[in-house]
Amino acid sequence: MKQVNRLSGGLVDRDQVLGFTFDGKRYEGHGGDTLASALLANGVRLMGRSFKYHRPRGVMTAGSEEPDALVELRSGGRQEPNTRATVAELFDGMQARSQNRWPSLRHDMMAVNDRLSNFLTAGFYYKTFMWPKAFWEKLYEPTIRHAAGLGRVSGEDDPDVYDKGFLHCDLLIIGAGPAGLSAALTAGRAGARVILADEDFAFGGRLNAEMFEVGGEAGSDWAKAAVAELASMGNVRLMARTTVVGAFDHGVYGAVERVADHVAAPVEGQPRQVFWRITSKRALLCAGATERPIAFANNDRPGIMMASAVRSFANRWAVAAHETVAVFTNNDDGHRTAADLIAKGVRVTAVIDTRADAPAVEGAELFAGAQVIDSRGRLGLESVRIRTAQGFTRDIVCGALAVSGGWNPNVHLTCHQRGRPQWDETLAAFVPGPDLPVGMLVAGAASGVLSTEGALRTGAEGAVAVLADLGIAATAAVPQAEDAPVDLTPFWHVSESKGRAWIDMQNDVTVKDIKLAHQENFVSVEHLKRYTTLGMATDQGKTSNMGGLAVMAELTGKSIPETGTTMFRPPYTPVSFGALAGRAVGKHFHPVRETPSHNWATERGAVFVEVGDWLRAQWFPQPGETHWRQSVDREVLATRRSVGVCDVTTLGKIDVQGADAAEFLNKVYANAFAKLPVGKVRYGLMLREDGIAYDDGTAARFAEDHFVVTTTTANAVLVYRQMEFARQCLWPDLDVQLISTTEAWAQYAVAGPNSRKLLEKIVDPRFDISNEAFPFMACGEVTICGGLRARLFRISFSGELAYEIAVPTRYGDAMIRALMDEGEAFDVVPYGTEALGVMRIEKGHAAGNELNGTTTALNLGMGRMVSKKKDCIGNTLSERAGLNMADALKLVGVKPVDATQAVKAGGHLMAKEGPVDAAHDQGYVTSAAYSPILESSIGLALLKNGAARLGEVMRIANPLEGDDVEVEIVSAHFVDPDGEKLRV
């Protein structure tokens, strides 16, 4: 088949012949074609099956509002379902397939649904699949999803990359039709920074689809010249193939640029789509208008199209919708279609105009005051039946019917911040209301000005007005153009139609469905939408919403504005998940924070764990170790026996300076810090305002006016933020300066009885780190390895004699290597977060599992730390009676009576005998580990009145996993309860 419907003229590039397939059959089109125009050119009207009834459908529109001609493009990872053929730019080698049919588009077995349509009305699912309840998930829903629906994804990874970006401008112009181009010329010439975005690949909007002249030349030529002038301006950015999909706060707009959708595959490295966030000082919405249909019986046959689309296909793409076309209209626009087609030699068999006073048509038979009441043609339109003004019926032969029910301004973006459109009686349409997004103005057809001259004028005037706000002087220069008034008599649907009259093509919603919704009292537009699905899915009802409202208004006896509209929300047209994700996919989903020893740990084969964005070594497997426990047990035993090293750089470090630094810390910590001597470290607990503990750490005093606070890894940002809040808002009079230094220092815990010996080989000899000179909880600035500045802290999380040593981060890699080399004599081991966790549980130190947002200092066995002598965050509310009950939870240790059994975190403590239920809950296990020292599983638990219950035998119930373990309640300090190891 050789482009049987291709006309002369148009804006396609005939020198460029593009081969493509549709359902495996080969066709040819031209550069500048869309898939829809190319298929029509080849005489293909049947392009898809409808969502619910599998009715044959063809293309209805020529733009992004298309509800019917949805296809699958490409294959494999690039397979893209539900692509509108009307916006799919044709490229050589395009593979397109129809969807939602089996076994073929022409012979779709699921079309049996159409026969059952009397049963499948609105609300059918809700009424029918109520019982048995269990069938819904396993049977009904999968079956319905299989039978209904649109295209399918391949399930393969998308091989393309997507991107995002940020643009800024004085004026964002949305839409590059006559209004947008006129505005851009006005603003561009005035020197404003302008972004002009249009979803089409060719700027010009309807200027490319009409035969009107602008300034004495063809509209499309004028558009071309305007684009050339704009392209020469350094202050104007032209963004074709870019849909502005949402209007957000503060003049920010979301826009999707389809960079490589119009080629088979992007150039290597080129993103397929880019999601731009455009920050504009002002925006001018020139989004045009969408033509609306008239509903009549069987108005969905392939070949029944919008009149403007028929005109677009003929004028822009040089394609006749069919060799014989009829027109059905309630306004003058339908007549334009007839005139343009006749001028191009297409046979127009009739113009059926609902208006009794319709103007005459030259070259076609006019039926004034008539209506189309039905159509015929199984897989494509063959004829329409009309009722004449005189009441006779007559069949008109036609392969295409161009329908025009008037125009709806594209007000969508004006409503994205809950603005409501207002009714315009002249247009019988909603136009933008007064509550526009801040900084937005509307021009052209989107504002309800439907003539070309009006669009050019309001675009230019709009630009002048918004630029004046910005202090930029601009002058409007408007070329001469068509300025016909709107002559329309509202007409929404043919009431005498016996068959189903389709309102929403994409969701198969009929006039009858709306009547049923009304009958069942779903009369609110929001209920109507959800009950019937009118206006949902990929087209969001761009061609159907108004029809649905009109029918409901008729039924309720209200006016259309009284009936109201549903809320328009972003996105204006469908946005791919790829564009939303941008480059944040796979391992680049979020940034990674690497510790200074990361490369070294990788060389050692460390297994890493994500802790927020940090990657921390979890354990370091040795040859022969086949289970993580073997590695962790070895690391624990070696550390407790001799010495181990762990990278603790991830702990938050906050530098606190100022004359009032000590007083400030006294206020943010629950315990006292004012009298901490210089050269000493103290453990500190921070409370929330409500008295709940939220973080713990240490503060080291390096000078009277200088502390370094450490936080947990997880709360580093939170603590810093809270401290800044306290500094700026709670105690602004204190002289305190805060800054994070987490990243500046590589910090290693060196733990174990030989830790001092190891450090003595690293720390320069002039620094005495003996027990006497540098006792437990000492800190100081030292130099190491021949003069490198470092900080040394004698603190311990493991319960062993231990230190933390910090060096400038760039030396962190060298430092771990030095510690390993120098520690070889002591059989030093690196240990990871698992061993760290085991040792802190053995020691009974609280960590994130215990600081879980519900626990107080009292619960954690640190009640006495909360100073009563000073004012600090949380101390007052920590005294609430409810937090200080006699049977308050207390931190204890648990140990299985049978050492072969394991304690698991999350299990609940119950009396040894008695029921296992929530009413008898005594507490819960917060942390658990296998202790290689004790050769037993152990745990930390929060137990009611726990401190008084040591020695009691209880059971840990874990009904979810079926565990039931007898345990003995013991001290939380399994190892070195008196802290002797720390002080040697």
Added chain:
Amino acid sequence: MGRSCVYKLKAMTALGGTKPRVDVFAGVKISENPDRALVSVSARQGHETVCRERARAFLGVDLPAPARAASSEGFGVLWIGPDAWMVEADHTRHELLASEIKTAVADAGSVVEQTDGWCRFEVEGSKVCDLFERLCNVDVQAMLGDAVVRTSIHHVGCYLWCREAGAAFTVMGPRSSAASLHHALIESAGVVSLD
């Protein structure tokens, strides 16, 4: 880099190399820069004027206003918060920059060593604005020389310092995220180099 050879320990760049990495694309060059020492200076409450005066005497330049940077021979300074600045200098000559500045401002300011808290990339070339348009919500086209903003690049908080309008920028981000930040820079550089 730096004086690492005087210690037994060998310094590494933020990207984990012994030499700074350089990536060149059509229109964009990205150079890791480990050779600048960084120190933060915050004026003590009630001593703001003295702190400024002492800092100016030492640095040879006025401490800049919000969102600005200033340079003298040997030093650069950028505003990082109310009465707070970051001072930069050549690392080889000023490895102990913090103590130098503390000596200069004395009790009028709080001084914190920040050199290794940050990774730093010098980004230059004709497509540098196109690059940053894809990375951060900053009007880079409008940035003049010595304009500085705090922004987020690939979810990483960074300083973006315009060295030459439309031609050269310095990006400073947290050192631990150097690899992620660098990845974001070179990925986008690859894209804009195609245009």
